[in-house]
Structure formats: structure tokens, C-alpha cells
Amino acid sequence: SQSPGDATTLPDYSRKGADTCIACHEDQSTLSVFRSKHGTPRDPASPFGHGQLQCESCHGPGDEHSGRVRRGQERPAVLAFGKQALLTIEKQNAYCVDCHAADVGFASHAGAHDMNSVSCADCHSSHAEHDPVLQTATQAEVCFDCHQQQRTQSMKPYAHPVRQGKMDCGSCHNSHGQTTDLMLVRQTLNDTCFDCHAETRGPYLWEHAPVSEDCSNCHDPHGSNQPGMLSMRAPLLCQGCHSEDGHPSLPQDERGLPSGIPSQFLLGQSCLNCHSEVHGSNHPSGSKLMR
Amino acid sequence: DTSGWACELCPFEEGYQADYDAGATYVSDDEARFGHATGYDNKGAYANVAGNGSYTKGGYRLDWLFEDLGLSSRFAQLDGNVDGRFGFSIGYREQPQRQFSSTRTVFTGAAGELALPPGWVSAGTTSSFPQLATALRPVNIESDRQILDLGADWKANKKIRVFAEFQRQNRDGVKISGGAGFTQASLLAKFIDYETDRIDTGIQYADGAATLALNWYGSFFENRNSSLAWQTPFATAPGAVRLQKATAPGSDFQQLSLSGSYRWNTWDTVLAFSLASGQGKQTDALLPYTSNPNIATSVLPVTAMDARVDTVNHALTITSRPLPQGRVVLSYRYDERDNRTQVLSWNRIIADIFDAGETEQNTPYSFERSRFGISGELRVWRDIRLSGGYNRRILKRDYQEVAEQTVDAGWAQARWRPLDWLDLRIKGGTDERDIDRYDETVAVSLGQNPLLRKYNLAYRFRSYGEFSAAITPTDSRWSIGTSVLLADDRFTKSLLGMTDSEELRVTLDLNYAISQRASAYFMAGFEETDALQLGSEQFSSWDWKAKHEDSFEHLGFGVHWRSENEKIDVHADYNRGSGETTINMDSLSGSASRLPDLESTLDTLRASIAYRWNDRLQATLDFRFERFELSDWALVEPDTMATVLTLGAQPYDYDVWALGIGIRYSFGNPNISIPN
Numbered sequence: 018s019q020s021p022g023d024a025t026t027l028p029d030y031s032r033k034g035a036d037t038c039i040a041c042h043e044d045q046s047t048l049s050v051f052r053s054k055h056g057t058p059r060d061p062a063s064p065f066g067h068g069q070l071q072c073e074s075c076h077g078p079g080d081e082h083s084g085r086v087r088r089g090q091e092r093p094a095v096l097a098f099g100k101q102a103l104l105t106i107e108k109q110n111a112y113c114v115d116c117h118a119a120d121v122g123f124a125s126h127a128g129a130h131d132m133n134s135v136s137c138a139d140c141h142s143s144h145a146e147h148d149p150v151l152q153t154a155t156q157a158e159v160c161f162d163c164h165q166q167q168r169t170q171s172m173k174p175y176a177h178p179v180r181q182g183k184m185d186c187g188s189c190h191n192s193h194g195q196t197t198d199l200m201l202v203r204q205t206l207n208d209t210c211f212d213c214h215a216e217t218r219g220p221y222l223w224e225h226a227p228v229s230e231d232c233s234n235c236h237d238p239h240g241s242n243q244p245g246m247l248s249m250r251a252p253l254l255c256q257g258c259h260s261e262d263g264h265p266s267l268p269q270d271e272r273g274l275p276s277g278i279p280s281q282f283l284l285g286q287s288c289l290n291c292h293s294e295v296h297g298s299n300h301p302s303g304s305k306l307m308r
Numbered sequence: 309d310t311s312g313w314a315c316e317l318c319p320f321e322e323g324y325q326a327d328y329d330a331g332a333t334y335v336s337d338d339e340a341r342f343g344h345a346t347g348y349d350n351k352g353a354y355a356n357v358a359g360n361g362s363y364t365k366g367g368y369r370l371d372w373l374f375e376d377l378g379l380s381s382r383f384a385q386l387d388g389n390v391d392g393r394f395g396f397s398i399g400y401r402e403q404p405q406r407q408f409s410s411t412r413t414v415f416t417g418a419a420g421e422l423a424l425p426p427g428w429v430s431a432g433t434t435s436s437f438p439q440l441a442t443a444l445r446p447v448n449i450e451s452d453r454q455i456l457d458l459g460a461d462w463k464a465n466k467k468i469r470v471f472a473e474f475q476r477q478n479r480d481g482v483k484i485s486g487g488a489g490f491t492q493a494s495l496l497a498k499f500i501d502y503e504t505d506r507i508d509t510g511i512q513y514a515d516g517a518a519t520l521a522l523n524w525y526g527s528f529f530e531n532r533n534s535s536l537a538w539q540t541p542f543a544t545a546p547g548a549v550r551l552q553k554a555t556a557p558g559s560d561f562q563q564l565s566l567s568g569s570y571r572w573n574t575w576d577t578v579l580a581f582s583l584a585s586g587q588g589k590q591t592d593a594l595l596p597y598t599s600n601p602n603i604a605t606s607v608l609p610v611t612a613m614d615a616r617v618d619t620v621n622h623a624l625t626i627t628s629r630p631l632p633q634g635r636v637v638l639s640y641r642y643d644e645r646d647n648r649t650q651v652l653s654w655n656r657i658i659a660d661i662f663d664a665g666e667t668e669q670n671t672p673y674s675f676e677r678s679r680f681g682i683s684g685e686l687r688v689w690r691d692i693r694l695s696g697g698y699n700r701r702i703l704k705r706d707y708q709e710v711a712e713q714t715v716d717a718g719w720a721q722a723r724w725r726p727l728d729w730l731d732l733r734i735k736g737g738t739d740e741r742d743i744d745r746y747d748e749t750v751a752v753s754l755g756q757n758p759l760l761r762k763y764n765l766a767y768r769f770r771s772y773g774e775f776s777a778a779i780t781p782t783d784s785r786w787s788i789g790t791s792v793l794l795a796d797d798r799f800t801k802s803l804l805g806m807t808d809s810e811e812l813r814v815t816l817d818l819n820y821a822i823s824q825r826a827s828a829y830f831m832a833g834f835e836e837t838d839a840l841q842l843g844s845e846q847f848s849s850w851d852w853k854a855k856h857e858d859s860f861e862h863l864g865f866g867v868h869w870r871s872e873n874e875k876i877d878v879h880a881d882y883n884r885g886s887g888e889t890t891i892n893m894d895s896l897s898g899s900a901s902r903l904p905d906l907e908s909t910l911d912t913l914r915a916s917i918a919y920r921w922n923d924r925l926q927a928t929l930d931f932r933f934e935r936f937e938l939s940d941w942a943l944v945e946p947d948t949m950a951t952v953l954t955l956g957a958q959p960y961d962y963d964v965w966a967l968g969i970g971i972r973y974s975f976g977n978p979n980i981s982i983p984n
Contacts, residue, residue, distance in 0.1 A: 033314075036315060043982055045979060045980060051320060052980065056320070058320050065318065118514035119469050119514035126569075127625035172833075178345035181381075183401075184403075204584050204621040212506065215529035216531060217556065219615065220588060220590050221615070222670055224673050226671075226707070229673045230705070234763070242888070243889070250891065253854055257805055258762040260756060261755045268854070270901040271893075271901045271903055271904075279944065279949045280949070283942070284942050285954045289486050292488075293488065300553055302655075308552075
């Protein structure tokens with residue numbers, strides 16, 4: 018007999034297709050597939066399109082599963098999907114990719130999800146009328162099931178509006194895996210940020226070198242304790258790279274608080290009180306990013 | 309033989325089916341931050357309108373979804389499809405960004421010109437402004453995005469798909485922006501008016517063995533307020549009353565890419581590649597050297613920059629399974645940013661005050677970044693998988709202290725699934741960033757302390773370890789997930805700058821099925837990052853050090869209960885996020901001191917009860933509460949600093965609740981029924 022994950026030879030298809038399945042699986046959550054794109058008979062690519070294999074397009078041949086069982090005998094599991102599936106995750110995913118190759122692409126084979134044996138069904142609810150992972154308001158909750166550290170970060174006081182359900186992880190990441198770093202939707206991290214923050218793109222007359230190279234040199238895009246999602250409080254963030262002759266890198270301690278001599282290097286916007294154009298300046302006198 | 313499958317029991321539906329929500333929400337207080345992203349920023353009543361539905365007839369299908377129509381966070385989406393071959397989508401959404409409503413400014417005007425009130429008497433310090441108290445007027449720091457999405461796609465056949473997507477994103481509102489004089493500055497309420505058009509279009513081919521896609525991407529950014537002028541409130545040099553700076557210039561970026569993959573049956577080998585070439589441009593007219601008529605300046609070398617960046621991105625990955633139990637991945641990636649902007653000489657005018665009598669050249673930064681990686685995975689036993697990898701990243705750049713750096717990274721992971729319901733994973737690795745040399749002559753030419761090693765250019769050795777466990781017993785009511793990450797960064801060759809950083813992250817998730825109709829969850833997360841930084845006020849070796857400790861805790865729990873007759877549905881979720889930043893300073897010129905902790909605590913509670921009268925009608929009661937307390941010593945009164953006039957933003961400190969009632973009505977068939 019076959020053991021879970023090791024099925025190599027496939028059983029036969031059922032005798033009547035979906036009519037066999039629906040005779041038992043008549044609950045609303047199963048039947049909701051008929052309100053999803055998967056249950057559209059006029060779409061030739063749909064599992065219920067003309068000539069397709071209906072339920073068994075995805076779940077695999079179901080003759081054994083739908084056949085008679087003796088009293089006390091456990092009903093054989095379906096081939097694909099579910100904890101007792103007989104196929105390996107790679108083979109289960111192959112069922113999906115067979116139709117969704119253009120959506121997923123084979124680059125997913127080198128992606129972190131594939132490398133960690135994440136199945137399509139771990140994220141997608143293929144029967145749902147509105148798959149939660151495809152809805153902005155609910156997508157993050159699906160991702161956070163595994164990416165718990167990112168969920169923690171999303172709750173920080175300065176974060177993208179993921180917690181409020183107004184932005185999804187897919188705005189920046191392609192969960193199907195790409196040849197890009199961090200499975201980003203654009204070729205580089207900066208290109209990804211510029212999708213919504215094109216005002217920082219330039220190219221400027223006066224550039225700020227770390228900005229041109231990598232936004233994450235200064236920002237934590239998943240959330241931060243610091244305004245602007247900065248990775249560290251200014252002026253320390255700036256002093257990590259700047260210690261200039263004539264503009265000394267002063268220690269900003271409690272002497273600079275309102276109770277002492279309020280320091281323009283510490284309070285307000287700190288260095289940005291003057292060097293406001295930190296993403297670059299297009300002013301002829303803007304070399305110090307003050308114009 | 310499946311040709312005879314009739315699917316007589318399949319409940320294919322035609323016609324109209326939809327759920328619509330209508331109701332109202334009352335918000336207890338005016339609080340801009342509560343309205344951040346949600347749109348509930350003012351006290352009072354809001355209309356709640358939402359819905360979703362579909363219409364199907366023959367091969368035609370329309371799906372729609374809309375939310376929060378009565379709010380400034382509204383969202384609407386319409387998708388259409390014909391026989392699964394032709395599809396289109398229209399989407400519109402708004403995103404309110406609310407930062408401060410406590411801010412005040414003395415400036416009047418809008419767009420690119422801010423003026424002081426009539427009769428303003430300037431002075432050398434903020435506390436000496438005689439009209440300050442009377443001139444301050446409220447200004448909210450907030451902006452709104454409006455995003456329109458249009459898309460269409462056509463499947464020529466099972467293998468070929470053509471698509472085009474267009475997005476127009478407008479953002480307008482007010483941001484904080486520093487306006488510098490020579491020794492004084494004003495924080496300005498800067499009006500922004502951005503428009504970005506984005507186009508993605510392409511053609512894709514996919515069959516059982518290969519995919520190929522040719523895409524064009526264009527992004528076109530326009531800033532309708534491309535400069536900002538303001539009158540300085542401070543006593544200043546003659547002619548330096550009206551100051552001006554440039555804001556973000558309009559720009560465009562276009563990229564053509566070809567990507568594809570091919571799969572061989574031999575060893576289940578997959579090759580995937582991507583080739584992309586792009587160009588970014590910026591040609592906005594330049595402002596004059598200065599707005600000060602008393603400074604005689606030479607003619608600008610050009611009236612507008614012909615700023616141009618060429619980009620190249622290549623990637624190749626090969627995955628193969630030479631053994632049934634093993635997989636190998638080879639990857640290569642190359643990213644290039646070639647800034648071809650002309651290098652010109654510019655006079656140096658300092659803060660519209662004086663001509664430094666020097667010229668300086670712009671530095672168009674370019675870089676090449678390449679990465680090669682190899683990794684493998686082997687199932688050594690039925691339940692144990694071992695994997696490991698190595699990658700080398702090389703970064704070459706110009707005009708900076710470090711021309712070439714190499715990062716060698718290695719990792720190993722073991723994953724053990726002794727039982728179907730137990731998944732354990734442990735991973736560890738190191739990451740060494742080495743540099744060819746830190747060119748101190750470049751540092752000196754930029755006026756920087758030659759002992760400083762910039763954060764992103766310094767030698768760094770990182771080591772890290774991770775552990776995670778997922779316990780999901782099939783027959784148990786409990787499921788548990790937990791993870792721990794520990795990372796340590798050492799900048800051992802830095803005499804100034806960051807020298808040490810440690811990070812700890814811990815998470816815990818518990819889920820409990822109380823019964824078939826009730827469930828509860830608990831989740832917790834903790835993060836801490838400690839960094840040590842050395843600085844020098846004497847432009848010599850270190851004479852001060854700072855320890856920056858950043859921590860954050862998140863706790864959340866909730867319950868869901870549904871009555872036996874499924875008429876009542878109750879949800880309740882509570883979250884608390886607490887952040888704390890501690891900065892300890894120790895300087896040779898002063899003494900050890902600790903800045904007051906920067907603290908934030910955000911409590912959110914949301915509870916809802918839905919009562920279903922029948923299959924079509926449902927009533928909902930929704931309650932949300934938010935408390936946000938922030939302590940931040942950087943937020944000070946307008947005249948706290950002698951030489952910086954601020955907007956006087958106050959730390960968040962509010963309790964706001966919102967109560968909503970509504971009804972949902974279902975049209976069409978609320979339930980799917982099997983044909984008799």
C-alpha cells in the first residue's frame with residue numbers, strides 16, 4: 018500500500034466525476050467552489066470547463082477514495098490536498114501549476130516558499146468565493162500564520178497600513194517566488210519602494226549615496242519604533258555615516274533636552290531640521306541636501 | 309473514460325448574487341491618528357457602505373467588491389470576465405495618511421510659496437518673536453492617496469496571455485519639511501501634490517515545460533509643487549528673507565524585461581532566467597543658485613539636468629533533483645545602476661546667505677551588484693531534511709570610500725518532522741562583509757573623519773541562529789507555533805561608527821478550538837535590537853559612545869463564537885503593542901547620561917456581534933477602541949529651540965472609541981443548493 022507523500026502510481030478516476038463527489042461533499046464550504054473561478058463551466062481552463070476533470074482536476078483520480086469500503090475499513094484519502102494526502106507537496110503543487118504556470122512561473126522552484134515545502138493550499142483557499150489571500154484586507158493574516166515576526170513588526174507605531182488592512186504583503190513581495198532578492202515584485206528593493214514613493218527616485222542633481230543604493234540602509238519597511246520607519250533614532254542614525262570637519266559629530270545627550278539647552282541637533286526633526294532633502298536635492302546649491 | 313461525466317449535481321449558478329452592508333458608525337473624538345488609514349479622523353457619524361457580489365450569464369461574469377464607501381479609505385473593485393478568455397478590472401481606493409492634528413504654523417499660503425503674516429517682526433531666536441503666540445494657526449499634517457487601477461487581459465489560448473495594467477496614483481496633502489537658513493531653520497508645512505502613472509504590460513507564454521514573458525514597465529512621476537519658497541522668520545542677512553529649495557523632481561523610469569523558465573524531466577531540472585534593461589530620466593528645470601538678489605552668481609552650467617540612470621538586471625536560477633531525496637539550487641543575479649548624469653561644476657552658495665567662493669562637482673553614484681549562490685537540500689531520513697547554502701555578493705561602486713565589497717554568507721538548516729503534527733526547524737549561518745579597502749583620502753575629500761567607517765560600507769561579521777516549531781496535532785484542540793531568532797553583528801574594524809549590534813526576536817502563537825463553534829487564540833511577539841556606536845566631536849578618535857536599545861512587545865488574543873443555530877456570530881480581538889527606545893550616552897566631554905525613554909503603547913480592541921434573522925438579513929454591531937500613548941522628547945513647542953521654529957507637534961495621547969451598527973442583506977441565492 019502507498020504511504021502518505023510517496024504515491025507514485027495513480028489510481029483510476031471515479032466513475033461519475035463530480036456527481037460522485039457531491040453526493041457526499043454537499044456542505045456550503047465545499048460547494049462554494051461553484052461561486053469561484055474554479056467552478057465556471059464556460060471557462061475552458063476551469064476545472065469544470067468542458068472536458069476537464071472537475072473535482073479530480075485538482076484532487077487527483079478519486080476512484081479508490083469514492084469506492085466502497087468494508088465496515089471498519091478506513092476510507093482511502095484523496096491524492097492531493099489535506100494532511101493525509103498521498104502525494105508529496107511538490108506533486109500536489111504540480112496539479113495547480115499545470116493550469117497556473119503563467120501566474121506562478123517555474124522561478125518559484127528557487128523561491129523560499131518552495132524550498133520550505135509550502136504548498137499552494139497552505140495559502141490559497143481554492144474553494145472560496147473570495148480567497149482571503151487574494152484580498153488586501155485579509156491577505157496579511159494568511160501570511161502572518163507563518164511570518165509571525167513580520168506580524169509583530171506590523172504592529173509597531175510607525176508601519177505601512179497592513180494592520181489596518183489597507184495594504185497587503187503582495188504590494189512588495191511576490192509570494193510565488195521570483196529571481197529577485199527577497200521575492201520582491203520589482204527587480205530591486207529600491208525599484209519596489211519607488212512603485213509608491215516615486216518622489217524619492219530621482220535621479221537627482223545631488224544624490225545621497227546610501228539612498229541610491231538601498232532604501233533599507235535607513236528604513237525598516239516592516240515597521241519601526243521610530244518615525245518615518247527609520248531603523249534608528251536620529252541623530253544617531255545619521256552619525257553612523259557622518260562625522261564632518263567643521264560640523265562636529267556631537268554627543269546628543271540629556272543636556273540637549275528642553276530642560277537643558279534645547280539642541281537643534283536632537284529635537285524636532287534632528288539633522289533633518291536643516292538637511293531636509295535626505296533623498297536627494299535638485300537645487301544647484303543643494304549639495305548638503307539643505308535645498 | 310471521463311468523457312461521459314455529466315456533472316448533473318453541480319450547482320452552476322447564473323444570475324445575480326450579492327451581499328450589501330449599510331450602516332453608520334459614530335466616532336467619539338477628533339483624533340487624526342485614529343483616522344490614519346481608516347478614515348475615522350473626526351468626531352461624529354460616518355456612513356458605512358460595503359458590499360460584494362457577482363453576476364453570471366452564459367460565459368459572462370462580473371464580480372464587484374466595495375468597502376468603506378463613506379470614508380476617506382474607500383475601496384471599490386470591479387472585475388469582468390468573458391469565457392475565461394478576456395478579463396478586465398477597474399479599481400479605485402483611497403488611503404488617508406494622518407500624522408498630526410496638533411501642529412501649528414505661522415506661515416500662510418499654499419503650494420510652493422509660504423509667507424509670514426503681515427507685520428511679522430523677525431528676531432534672532434524663537435523666544436524673541438513678538439507675534440509668535442498670536443500668529444500660530446492650526447495645520448494638519450496629513451495627506452491622501454487616490455489610486456485608480458485599470459487592467460485588461462486576454463488569453464489567446466491556453467498558452468498565451470496578453471495583459472495591460474495602468475495605475476494612476478495621486479497624493480496630495482501636507483508634509484513636514486525643514487527649511488534651513490544658515491544657523492536657523494523653520495519646520496514647514498509643505499504642500500505636496502504628486503501624480504504617478506504606472507503601466508505594466510506584457511505577453512506571456514506557458515506550456516507544460518516552458519514559460520516566457522516579455523514585459524514593459526513604465527513609471528511617470530510628476531510633482532506639481534516642484535519648489536518651495538518661504539520667508540524666514542529669523543533676523544537674517546540683507547536679501548536672505550525669501551528662501552527657496554527644490555522639492556522632488558518629476559521623473560520617469562521605463563524597463564523592458566524578458567523572463568522565462570524551462571523544465572526538463574531529467575532530474576526534474578528547472579532553469580529560470582530574467583533579463584531587464586531600464587532607464588530613468590529627470591529633466592526638470594533648475595532653480596537659480598539662490599533666491600537672494602544680493603548675491604551675484606554666475607550662470608548655471610545648465611538650465612535643466614539631463615539626469616539619466618541606466619539599469620541592467622540579470623538573473624539565472626537552476627534547480628535540480630539529481631537524487632530523489634535531494635535538490636540543488638544554483639543562482640546568479642546581477643544588478644547595475646549606471647548613473648550617466650553629466651558631472652558639472654557648481655558654485656557653492658550657502659543657505660542663500662553667502663557665496664563660499666568654491667566650486668563643487670555633483671557625484672552621480674553608480675554601482676554593480678552581483679550575487680552567486682549555491683544551496684542544497686537532502687532528505688537524509690524520512691523525517692529529517694538537511695539543507696545548506698553559500699552565496700557571495702560583490703558590490704562595486706564609485707565616488708565612495710569603499711569601491712568594492714564582498715559578502716560571503718553561509719547557512720545550514722535542519723528540519724525534522726518526526727510526526728505529522730510536529731515540525732521543528734533550526735537554522736544558523738554567518739555573513740561576512742569584507743571590503744577591498746576603506747579609502748580614507750575619499751573620506752577626507754568629503755570632509756569626513758578618516759577613522760569613521762560608514763554603516764553600510766564597514767567591515768561586518770554577522771552570525772545568527774533561528775529556531776521554529778509548529779505543533780499542530782490533528783486530533784487536538786491546540787495548535788502552537790513559536791520562533792526565535794538571534795543575530796549578532798560585529799563591526800570589528802570600525803574605530804568610529806557602529807561597532808556592535810545584537811538582535812533578538814521571539815514569537816509565540818496558540819490556537820485553541822474550544823468547541824465546534826468557538827475558538828480562541830493568543831499571540832505574542834518580542835523584538836530587541838541593541839546597537840553600540842562610537843563618535844568623535846573632536847574630529848579625532850572616539851570621545852563619545854551611544855548605546856541604542858530598541859524593543860517592542862506585541863500581545864494579542866481573541867475569541868470567536870457562533871451559536872448552535874448559527875444565528876449569532878461573535879468576534880473579539882485585542883492587541884497591545886509597546887515600543888521602547890533607550891539611548892545611553894557616555895562622552896568624555898560630559899558624563900554618562902540616559903535620555904528619557906521613547907515609549908509608545910497602542911491598545912486596540914475590536915468586537916463585533918452579528919445576528920442573522922434569516923438567510924438574507926443580518927444585523928451587526930461593531931465596537932472598536934484605540935488608546936495610543938506616546939512619549940517622545942523630540943516633539944517640542946514651536947519656540948523650545950532657540951534657532952529652530954517647529955510646528956509644535958504633540959505626542960499622541962488619546963482614547964477613541966467607535967460604535968457602528970449596520971445591516972447586511974443578501975440578494976440572489978444566499979445558499980448554494982444542489983439541483984434535485
